[in-house]
Amino acid sequence: MAMIKKEIKPVTGNFLNNFWGIGAKHALYHKDGNWYHQLKKFPGVLFDAHGYILFETDDEFFNSPSLRIRKDVRVPQGIASIKEYIKLSKNLPIETISRIKVNNKPAGNRLTRRTINTIDRIQRDTKVSSWVKYIYNYACQICGIRLQIGQDKFYAECHHIRPLGGVHQGEDIVENVLCVCPNHHALLDYGAIRIDFSTLHSHPNHLIDPESVDYHNNNLSNT
Incomplete structure (x- = not known):
């Protein structure tokens, strides 16, 4: 039987940011910690092979006496020389982390059990999502794909452009909802894509709130 070898992905700033929480x-990541592109969003973090330095604001970043910022960022002595530098591990170089994650396969559970949990969640008006799906005939407003799951049965999901409740305080109204496929729903939830009015499929009876779109693009999108 042929063995499939898992490719070890190169270390990136995003990977380390997620790995270390x-x-x-x-x-951004640079092995030696002496050269980076500029940070664009804050809080921002610069990693080297053994640790990182976090900048809470753009002022803190651009006014740091340890950084030489022009088109790119030079750190003559490396970020490890900066007082606020945090060392992550004495004996574990960051380059080995992705290899460790691949090799440490979780055991899982052969015997499963059920538990009863109490869930505190925001109540949503299902009429809102049902109406939006209906007027688009279950087709994704971003890619146009309509998933058929049976005879005359189709599947789509609804995404709240400005998330409900919490710090976002989005509203559960049709103007704040998009009809999307599962793939684009996940991309929107994780801020992996922006919302572009020029390419969005629209319906004359569905007026999308531009302020909600701006909120997503400016506060939630990573692109």
């Missing part, structure tokens, strides 16, 4: 909006 830093929570930065923009993350």
Whole structure:
């Protein structure tokens, strides 16, 4: 039987940001810690092979006396020389992390069990999502794909452009909802894509709130 070898992905700032749970909006990596592109979103983080330095604001970044910022960012002594530098591991070079994740296969559970959980979630008006799906005939407003799951049965999901409740305080109204396929729903949830009015499939009875779109593009999108 042929063995499939898992490719070890190169280390990136985004990978390290997620792996260590830093929570930065923009993350960059350089093995030696002495050259980077400019950070564009904040809090932002710069990684080297053994640790990182976090900049909470753009002022903190651009006014740092340790950085030589022009078109790119030079750190003559490396970020490890900066007082605020945080060392992640004494004996674990960051380059080995992706290899460790591949090799440490979880055991899982052969015997499963059920537990009862109490869920606190925002109540949504199902009429809103049903109406939006109906007027688009279950076709994704971004790519136009309509998933057929049976005879005369189709599947689509609804995405709240400005998320409901919490810090976002989005509204559960049709103007704040898009009809999308599961793939584009995930991309929107993770901020992997922007919402572009010029390419969005639209219906004359469905007026999308431009402020909600601006909120997504300016606060939630990583692109």
